[in-house]
Amino acid sequence: MTTTLTPPPVDVSRELYGARLPSWGPQAVLAAGVAGAAVSYAAGANLLQAALIAWVICMGLPLWSVAVEGRRKATDRLVTTLVSSAFVLAMFPLFSILWTVISKGSKVLSTDFFTYSMRNIVGEGGGIYHALVGTLLITGAAAVISIPIGIFAAIYLVEYAEGNRLSRWIRFLVDVMTGIPSIVAGLFAYALFVLFFGEGVRMGVGGSVALSVLMIPILVRSTEEMLKLVPNELREASYALGVPKWRTVAKVVLPTSLAGIVTGITLSIARVIGETAPLLIIVGTTDSVNFNLFDGRMASLPVFAFASQRNPGIPPEFSIDRAWGAALVLLVIVMLLNLIARLVSYFFSPKGER
Amino acid sequence: MAKSIDVSDLNIFYGDFLAVEDVTIPIAAKSVTAFIGPSGCGKSTFLRSLNRMHEVIRGARVEGKVLIDGQDLYGADMDPVNVRRMIGMVFQRPNPFPTMSIYDNVLAGQKLNSKRMKKTEADDIVERSLRSAGLWAEVKERLDRPGSGLSGGQQQRLCIARAISVEPEILLMDEPCSALDPISTSVIEDLIHELKSQYTIVIVTHNMQQAARVSDETAFFNLSGVGKPGRLIEHGRTEAIFSNPTDPATEAYIQGRFG
Numbered sequence: 062m063t064t065t066l067t068p069p070p071v072d073v074s075r076e077l078y079g080a081r082l083p084s085w086g087p088q089a090v091l092a093a094g095v096a097g098a099a100v101s102y103a104a105g106a107n108l109l110q111a112a113l114i115a116w117v118i119c120m121g122l123p124l125w126s127v128a129v130e131g132r133r134k135a136t137d138r139l140v141t142t143l144v145s146s147a148f149v150l151a152m153f154p155l156f157s158i159l160w161t162v163i164s165k166g167s168k169v170l171s172t173d174f175f176t177y178s179m180r181n182i183v184g185e186g187g188g189i190y191h192a193l194v195g196t197l198l199i200t201g202a203a204a205v206i207s208i209p210i211g212i213f214a215a216i217y218l219v220e221y222a223e224g225n226r227l228s229r230w231i232r233f234l235v236d237v238m239t240g241i242p243s244i245v246a247g248l249f250a251y252a253l254f255v256l257f258f259g260e261g262v263r264m265g266v267g268g269s270v271a272l273s274v275l276m277i278p279i280l281v282r283s284t285e286e287m288l289k290l291v292p293n294e295l296r297e298a299s300y301a302l303g304v305p306k307w308r309t310v311a312k313v314v315l316p317t318s319l320a321g322i323v324t325g326i327t328l329s330i331a332r333v334i335g336e337t338a339p340l341l342i343i344v345g346t347t348d349s350v351n352f353n354l355f356d357g358r359m360a361s362l363p364v365f366a367f368a369s370q371r372n373p374g375i376p377p378e379f380s381i382d383r384a385w386g387a388a389l390v391l392l393v394i395v396m397l398l399n400l401i402a403r404l405v406s407y408f409f410s411p412k413g414e415r
Numbered sequence: 416m417a418k419s420i421d422v423s424d425l426n427i428f429y430g431d432f433l434a435v436e437d438v439t440i441p442i443a444a445k446s447v448t449a450f451i452g453p454s455g456c457g458k459s460t461f462l463r464s465l466n467r468m469h470e471v472i473r474g475a476r477v478e479g480k481v482l483i484d485g486q487d488l489y490g491a492d493m494d495p496v497n498v499r500r501m502i503g504m505v506f507q508r509p510n511p512f513p514t515m516s517i518y519d520n521v522l523a524g525q526k527l528n529s530k531r532m533k534k535t536e537a538d539d540i541v542e543r544s545l546r547s548a549g550l551w552a553e554v555k556e557r558l559d560r561p562g563s564g565l566s567g568g569q570q571q572r573l574c575i576a577r578a579i580s581v582e583p584e585i586l587l588m589d590e591p592c593s594a595l596d597p598i599s600t601s602v603i604e605d606l607i608h609e610l611k612s613q614y615t616i617v618i619v620t621h622n623m624q625q626a627a628r629v630s631d632e633t634a635f636f637n638l639s640g641v642g643k644p645g646r647l648i649e650h651g652r653t654e655a656i657f658s659n660p661t662d663p664a665t666e667a668y669i670q671g672r673f674g
């Protein structure tokens with residue numbers, strides 16, 4: 062008896078291919094959504110309603126797909142559409158902020174805006190020179206205070222105290238400190254300085270201390286992560302050459318993680334440079350330029366923006382415009398810091414990795 | 416000035432886990448000793464305990480005695496940093512410093528310890544070390560390129576060059592040729608032959624022919640079972656171990672009839 066081993070013929074076209082939406086399908090639906098939004102906007106709907114209409118039209122894609130392609134593809138399309146919508150939703154505030162700040166802030170930008178303080182200025186004119194100086198000095202001093210403390214603490218945690226009880230406590234406290242509200246940091250700095258200088262003290266360096274309280278935990282955490290990324294093999298290679306531990310840390314571990322550490326520093330600066338509340342408490346603000354961190358009030362960009370908006374004077378437009386201008390400058394500084402962080406991690410990372 | 420090593424009753428622990436039990440072995444100065452044995456039997460662990468690299472791992476410790484030219488390696492006044500300057504090591508996995516160029520990697524021992532050198536002297540050391548490790552021809556055009564940009568086998572030879580550039584008195588090599596082709600392997604074996612006149616060399620290898628070719632003495636390690644500590648089964652002149660081993664396990668392992 063012979064058995065035939067010929068398999069039943071397979072309809073390749075049915076097995077491997079199936080009905081599919083045209084490749085331009087998703088784009089077409091998106092275009093329809095945009096068109097729908099435009100039409101409804103023209104017809105008098107507000108922006109929110111128009112966006113909602115666009116979204117509803119876009120959700121038509123999975124429906125179309127279920128009709129043509131079947132369930133599996135339709136589920137894929139549905140999830141893709143949902144994820145993309147979430148993305149757009151998340152980007153919306155970002156672009157909205159950027160747009161508002163740029164459109165409202167850019168009109169006051171001029172050389173004068175950057176080179177004049179607000180001393181003896183009423184109404185039009187004046188600038189943010191004093192606030193820019195204050196922000197740079199206060200944040201700079203905060204960085205000078207926090208960078209060594211943060212990095213040394215991280216080195217201690219990773220290289221010297223791995224796993225002991227003290228390190229667990231430090232790590233716990235650092236985590237708690239990460240969540241400290243900035244106003245509490247401001248009050249802490251104020252209370253501290255009152256001990257030395259008495260009630261009502263106003264000092265730039267107090268603001269630096271407050272910002273350090275916010276910066277140090279971020280720095281410790283980011284540096285710690287970077288140090289942990291350095292493979293143990295490198296430390297061992299160094300020890301095996303008869304290099305003492307501290308030299309190994311200074312010359313092998315730190316250089317290897319330099320890019321990440323510097324990126325962390327830059328981002329932590331970006332994180333605190335816009336803090337308002339602590340500076341309001343301990344530094345206050347002023348209309349004149351003050352280069353001395355240890356003597357009296359200093360202006361800073363966030364507090365300047367806050368104060369200009371709060372007490373705009375009469376007529377208010379000029380002051381409010383300046384507030385937007387200061388906000389824009391602050392935003393640009395933060396973006397520059399992020400850009401620097403990118404460049405640093407690009408240029409300082411160990412090269413030649415496979 | 417090569418030094419001898421005398422190990423007696425050495426137990427090596429990772430935390431509570433006894434990894435290697437009760438090793439007693441003399442290692443003569445200016446000799447090559449090969450450690451062979453199945454994977455996981457504690458060859459690397461034992462090797463690392465000979466230059467106090469073992470204690471770098473948290474919770475790791477040893478019990479027993481290791482004498483280097485009669486001096487207690489684990490004595491209270493022995494500085495592990497000085498020990499490691501005297502006893503160099505090549506690791507099982509290549510580990511060049513990624514932030515350093517090939518040139519700096521070879522000189523890492525000197526540079527990391529901030530030793531001052533004249534440029535010509537430094538160039539000389541680099542060339543000599545790289546030649547010995549059989550890497551010179553491949554990298555002489557790109558000494559300033561990062562060391563991590565080399566192939567795996569080249570990195571291993573770079574690490575060998577790095578270890579010998581500080582001229583240790585004892586050289587521990589953990590499977591230095593496991594990632595190398597036959598040609599580079601024979602370069603390394605030539606190097607071992609050459610270094611033998613000045614250094615004491617201990618090499619871990621899974622390659623029986625290599626052990627037979629390069630070593631004067633061979634030590635066979637084995638595990639009595641899963642989770643049990645590794646033990647030194649026997650050691651002796653390489654010819655003797657390979658021609659008529661006393662322990663049947665050694666014979667089985669050498670002839671490839673293991674497990």
Ligand SMILES: Nc1ncnc2c1ncn2[C@@H]1O[C@H](COP(=O)(O)OP(=O)(O)OP(=O)(O)O)[C@@H](O)[C@H]1O
Nearest residue numbers: 429432434453454455456457458459460461472507
């Ligand atoms: N860092 C460590 N912590 C805990 N146990 C370890 C550690 N390193 C090795 N061991 C254990 O010690 C034993 C011996 O390991 P070792 O690396 O010395 O083996 P080996 O003989 O070198 O093996 P191979 O030939 O595969 O390199 C193994 O059981 C291993 O699991």
Ligand SMILES: [Mg+2]
Nearest residue numbers: 458459507589
């Ligand atoms: Mg090993």
